[in-house]
Amino acid sequence: MQVLLRGDWRQRLRLISGLILFAFATTHFLNHALALFDLQAMYEVQQWRWIVTRSWPGTIILAAALVTHIVLALDKLSDRATLRLPAWEFIQLALGLAIPFLLLPHIVNTRFARDIFGVNDTYLYELARLWPDSAVLQSTLLLLVWIHGCMGIHFWLRLYAPYRKFQPLLLLIAIAIPIAALGGFMVGGRAVAQMIADPKTFDEVKQLSHWPSPDNADRLAAMRLIVRLVFAAMLTAALGLLVWPAIQRRYWPHFIINYVGAGSANCTFGPTLLEISRMNGIPHASVCGGRARCSTCRVRVEEGIDAVPPATFPEAVTLASIGAPQNVRLACQVRPRGPMTVTRLLRPSTASPADVDEAERGSEGIEKPLAAFVLDLRDFTRLSQKKMPHDIVFMLNEVFAAAGSAIAVHDGWIDKFIGDGLLAVFGEKHGIEIGCRQALRAARDIDLALDHINAKMEAEFGRPLRVGIGIEAGPLLMGRIGYGPNVDMTVIGSAVNVASRLEAVAKEKGAQVVISHEVARLAGWTPAPELLSKVDIRGVSEPLEIVAIPRGRDLPASLLASIEDVDERVVGRAAF
Template sequence: MLHQLRRLRQFDWPGRAAVAAVRRVTSRDLRLFSGLAIGGFILCHFLNHALGLISVDAMEAARPFLSGPWRSPPGTGLLYGSVAVHFVLTLRALYLRHSLRMPAREAAQTALGLVLPFLLIGHVVGTRIEFAATGIEATYPDIVANFWVRNPVAGGRQVVALLIAWLHFCLGLFFWLRTKPGFPAWRPTLFAVALLVPVLSVLGFAEAGKELANRAGPLPERTTHAPEWVDTVLALGLAVPLALVVAARGARGIYRRRDRVRIAYPDGRTIEIPRGFSILEASRSARIPHQAVCGGRARCSTCRIEIVHGFHGQPHPGEPERATLQRIGAGPRVRLACQFRPSRDVGIVPLVHPAAAASVALESGRLRSYGEEREIVVLFCDIRGFTSLAEHRLPYDVVFILNRYVELVGRAVTGNGGAVDKFVGDGAMALFGLSSPAPQAAQQGLAAAERILADLAELNETLGRELREPLRVAIALHQGPAIVGEVGYGTVASLTAVGDTINVASRLEGLAKAADAELAVSDTVMQSAGLSPGGFETKVLPVRGRSRSLKVWLRQSRDG
């Protein structure tokens, strides 16, 4: 009998896989799916409005295809179910968040998600509820006439509500996509679409309104309004649960004041937090910078920390945290700060520097601590004759000049898609190709070098009276395979590269100095970038430590 029961339990009955899949759906997945559904509705709405640039009739002709599916029973269920689920999950996230201190983008997304349903009440009543009550479907000539000619103030409110809804959708989409490897390449295109869609929509609606206002004859008849109390009931239906969540947060804060744990940071700071706070919330509540590219959703691993003491007796990782830690090959003492809620005193070390650029922070998670081989472009830059310059200046002046130089190099590198590996004195090393193909990395490296030289010329002009002679640099670029990975410990861990490619790039910088050149580029970089620029001379030079000579493109110093 027991044997038969076990066989029955193992039997793959129809729908068993579907039930298992449903069980694996998390609140994060539901929030994402519902947000995408709402975003799809807004996009269709905006595209329909944009057709007003052609005519009101074009808007009406496209309505069955763009708005019609959302008015069908399945579409209506999907839309309003998504709105309800998204609002409830936003309230849940607000309750679970122990600290309201967060980056501006996250705060904006949360605030917009709470305000948006209130702003859309008028639109829902004026279109959906009236249609359900009267059976009369509002056409675009009727809608435009109501919101542009008869009541432009109400029309303006609806436009603002839709723009806020679009902004909320775009922020959510950004937080989701920014952790994807291909996002940097698509980011400019997506940004252009995110900007153009609402602009074209507003312009289309305005043109349609002007067209109706200039038409001869009476305007389309106005549809019957739903009772005014409907707006109030809907507003109360949203306000009451929001008020309950706020009250519950306050009561929880009072209850937990006595139950606290201590968090020790590597710089000697120790803070006390109520039990139940995550490490990320603890850092933010104490205004301690902490990297978290995905906003604390267990997607990116950039908030990861290592537990240095107090490891035993802590809660185990949940499924989302475990999956992310396995993806990056993390050790047993590594946890995600956004998910780890210590139950006892703990000492931690953040493993990603809080000032790291988002792209670099993400790559440090993907390029695991044991490293990966990549085709990269390495840039070396060094101030020529800086030692003699520093000997004749006060320490304050030396630091001031160095900081200005470091700033312009860092700005040039990151502005062209690279990552600064390190600054050593007046020398800098940067990497290109961590998240881009080799040809693009070569172009980025060359563009960064040109910007360094241009910005240095401006700096020399600014500091002309304070310098005996202009600052001059030697820049070298080389491309090839290298082992890229995160090296170091705690806050001094950073993404770096090792291998022959780095050695050759360093030697090229020395050759540039010896040849009195401002820029030395290996032929590998030029070939990869597909360039053959003027102003360079090519030489085949021996490189110390290599048996074969290297073809190098040299450009002499402009003031040399």
């Protein structure tokens, strides 16, 4: 199932109702913004919007969306076992609870006033009534609604990779709309305030808008108080449903949840495993906020699988998407019934959509053709013998920063740092052919970056810093490997071992880069014969044909073509 559609029926209904309300708010705020240009345009667009929103179908849909969203939000609040939440989730919750206290009275002043007392609640009426006495309160409502809605949409869509490509543009739009709306409200409010400063004009405005009589104004005030009290009662009931089980749990049977590598927690039946972690201060990854949309909170049940109820439909869908075994469950969905021992399968610091992408790819291990890239700093022992520890750390960080930047630019990722060296992988995103080309381009960029580093550090260390690089291509196993909290996505396979041996061969041959001939072939490069040779590689049955390159900058210009150019050539070959 598509990641955006995961979740139970309540989550989907809350999402749909929220999107309807956000669409209404967006058009409403854009309508506000028109006052920056022309009050008449502001009024005319409002009439067009009313054709939809004030129609019976529109009214029913909006009213149902508002009631549904509020009720389901309170239901979710009452179902929580703890309010120890990530900052973003707590802020969104607090904003959502504050909005009805300001929004419901606003609805009374507009739609209720129109339907019950015949008020013509156009912008002229609203601006005359709100500016300037209620300007701050109304502006606060606008910002609360917008921020709450944007947060909800962001934390829903951020699991969707295409959204992240347009995120900077959407952020700009999300900032511009409320600024424009507030600006329009201010300009329109001042214009109307100047207009009604004349008592005769104000009387005309009251007649045109059917301004509420004093008795009707008192009734509207009573309605505003009633809707606030009703929501306050609903909120109190939800909080009561949150607090009462917490009191009851003090007297229920308790049991122990053991976290491998993170201690234990004393708990009782009711909270989810994710809530148990939060209640006991045990770090636990959760990108989607406990909605079963991602798998970052998943755990492996080492002992006590019988204490875990069967997976619900949303949990089963998410676990199936990553091919999880039977003893792997989502902590946000599991409500333990007895003692358990679990291992958190992702680092507790996992907090970004990229982590979700990584978590859900190759979760249980997949084999994929990739390019392994091993880099090692030459003469490190000799360089470090007469230097202070902080100098050595500074030097390594300079080299790793340059190498890491070159690797990242060319869509590689660093698998691990090994002392004064590193292992990187290319081709996971674009395939093995482009991956080999990108690995060679990264080697060239690292060579050029060393010039800048040596210009700063050669005088201090007495000799230029040099690196050796080995690159091999072949099938590698990708999977999350480790123990307890130290579980990371990594690669293993023959290509890694061969790349490490080729880096050693580079030192023997006095070259900076040594690659297998297979890497050159996949990259679309035919090396000059003088660069070719065969060497015996431990672990490889036959001599391996290699290409020894004196410097990364010596690689041919044909390897520097963009990925788009390479893609076009690949497509062209496929067409024939």
